[in-house]
Amino acid sequence: MCKQLKDWEKLKCSEASLLWKNVTDINAELDLMECYKISKSQRFVQTLDYLSKIPHWIQRLEELEKVVEMEIFKVPHSEDDWLSKAIRILKDDSMKLGQINNFFDYLDRNLSNVNQDCWKLIKELSDAEDFLSFLKKIAEHDIKNLINGVDDHSDERLIQEDTVSSLIQVKQFLFPLMNKNMEAISDLLKELLNVIKKNHTLGEKIALCNSSNMALQNMYNNIQNRGEVTKEKIKNAVLNGTFTFTRDQKEDKCLVSLQYPSKSNVKYNLSEILDLRGRALLIAKPKNSVMVNNKEAEMSKDVMDKFVAQ
Structure with missing residues (x-):
């Protein structure tokens, strides 16, 4: 030799x-x-x-x-x-x-021009195809309120808040790329480099989300499955609800509650109101992506928007 x-x-x-x-x-x-x-x-x-x-x-x-x-x-x-x-x-x-x-x-x-951080991002993306498909599926929803949409007594609380926070950031940076018209591999590399300049730890966040992919999907699907019950609650809150504001002099703070006529005489505190609002944002899609086929659907959309705005 x-x-x-x-x-x-x-x-x-x-x-x-x-x-x-x-x-x-x-x-x-x-x-x-x-x-x-x-x-x-x-x-x-x-x-x-x-x-x-x-x-x-x-x-x-x-x-x-x-x-x-x-x-x-x-x-x-x-x-x-x-x-x-x-x-x-x-x-x-x-x-x-x-x-x-x-x-x-x-x-x-x-x-x-491809630096080490960009290669790390590429590696994590290559391992996360199922997670990225899930990300695209939920892209139309405002997932910033995903944390509020998790029921206090559900298994989803096992997911750490920083995982959901990472999901929000990953969506913020990657979703625009999914809608880009890229004509060559060089275009993709250019976009990934731009992303990594804005957030050099994005690869780590993708890895974290990918490791909790099924838990995130289960959490999201469970919230979606509760959507119809949530819609009814929000409809009652918007059409028949009364907000009550009181001042706790001893604690020196303001309290807010929401109540509407029902068999169980439901009353929501601020935390529960925020939870409902988070679920409403998950259910409501951006206006430009909603196809309104009937008056009932249009009313449901209006009710969601009114509740979120309150």
């Missing part, structure tokens, strides 16, 4: 990898081979450094390809674009050491 390294440019990467696998200090290894008069040129050292990073780059590019192929981003991708070609070249055992530097120059032209 040492004799082959004297003519290193013609050596296949697969053969060179057998010798240089797990080598952490290339210059120290070359010093040990000094008696064989093997080249220690900067180009050769750089080539060996690239060789050691090929598995890492294959993993990175495959993660990027997985994100590109996600239906939610709708980025054009083919077997002939630079990403597909790069993955094929890196996996090609017949590539010669003499070709590596030129290849990584080509790769750098497409990825020169």
